[in-house]
Amino acid sequence: MKNILILGANGQLARNATARFLEVGSDEHVNLKLYLRRASRLVNPDPRRVSVVEGDVCNARKLQAAMQGIDVVFASLSGEMATQAQHIVSAMNAAGVRRLIFISSMGIYGEVPGQPYRSVLDPYRDSAAVVERSDLEYTVLRPGWFTHDADIGYQITQKGQPFIGHDISLDSLSTLIVKLATSDGLYLRCSLGVSSDH
Numbered sequence: 474m475k476n477i478l479i480l481g482a483n484g485q486l487a488r489n490a491t492a493r494f495l496e497v498g499s500d501e502h503v504n505l506k507l508y509l510r511r512a513s514r515l516v517n518p519d520p521r522r523v524s525v526v527e528g529d530v531c532n533a534r535k536l537q538a539a540m541q542g543i544d545v546v547f548a549s550l551s552g553e554m555a556t557q558a559q560h561i562v563s564a565m566n567a568a569g570v571r572r573l574i575f576i577s578s579m580g581i582y583g584e585v586p587g588q589p590y591r592s593v594l595d596p597y598r599d600s601a602a603v604v605e606r607s608d609l610e611y612t613v614l615r616p617g618w619f620t621h622d623a624d625i626g627y628q629i630t631q632k633g634q635p636f637i638g639h640d641i642s643l644d645s646l647s648t649l650i651v652k653l654a655t656s657d658g659l660y661l662r663c664s665l666g667v668s669s670d671h
């Protein structure tokens with residue numbers, strides 16, 4: 474059984490992944506803690522397996538409290554991502570939580586063929602660097618553009634390799650996130666480019 478904390482739980486990808494966690498995980502397999510600002514926006518999708526906590530990721534006290542009993546943190550955020558990443562790493566270290574899945578973006582290493590690095594990616598690059606400097610068992614995901622296609626599989630590139638593809642179905646990305654969160658030892662301390670397999 475895994476206890477999974479989802480940070481930024483009202484985001485598009487986080488909501489898609491939440492649904493996927495609840496679809497594939499049987500009662501024994503996953504419990505979710507959804508952490509978000511203004512929690513009244515979200516209806517608890519399954520009170521037997523899901524709890525909802527209101528909080529800002531930059532609220533150190535609340536974030537650390539939310540980490541209690543957690544096995545895996547899944548962060549799907551936006552905005553001041555480097556500061557958010559620092560808070561996440563600190564709270565995980567303080568709470569003794571090791572496993573982090575962190576959403577960034579394709580392009581942060583200038584790895585997309587034909588596309589020069591753009592400063593709009595700075596928050597994604599800088600937050601990934603904070604995570605990579607930590608001692609945590611992280612997987613940074615660098616997805617392509619999100620689509621609403623069906624789950625059509627995904628392809629992965631490692632850091633140092635050119636990014637392959639362009640977009641990624643939210644359902645396919647969620648499938649990968651669920652696999653990473655529920656399997657032990659998969660892609661630890663890796664930064665993965667992810668795109669749809671077509």
Ligand SMILES: NC(=O)c1ccc[n+]([C@@H]2O[C@H](COP(=O)([O-])OP(=O)(O)OC[C@H]3O[C@@H](n4cnc5c(N)ncnc54)[C@H](OP(=O)(O)O)[C@@H]3O)[C@@H](O)[C@H]2O)c1
Binds near residue numbers: 484509550552
């Ligand atoms: N769309 C794409 O094609 C694409 C491609 C590659 C990467 N990405 C990146 O992937 C990430 C997830 O995408 P998405 O579409 O799911 O984004 P999204 O819908 O904007 O979700 C991001 C969530 O982060 C939350 N958040 C921001 N700051 C927070 C804080 N301090 N504390 C708690 N929550 C906070 C927001 O909460 P509020 O609702 O309270 O504002 C929002 O719900 C984003 O960084 C996005 O840029 C997107």
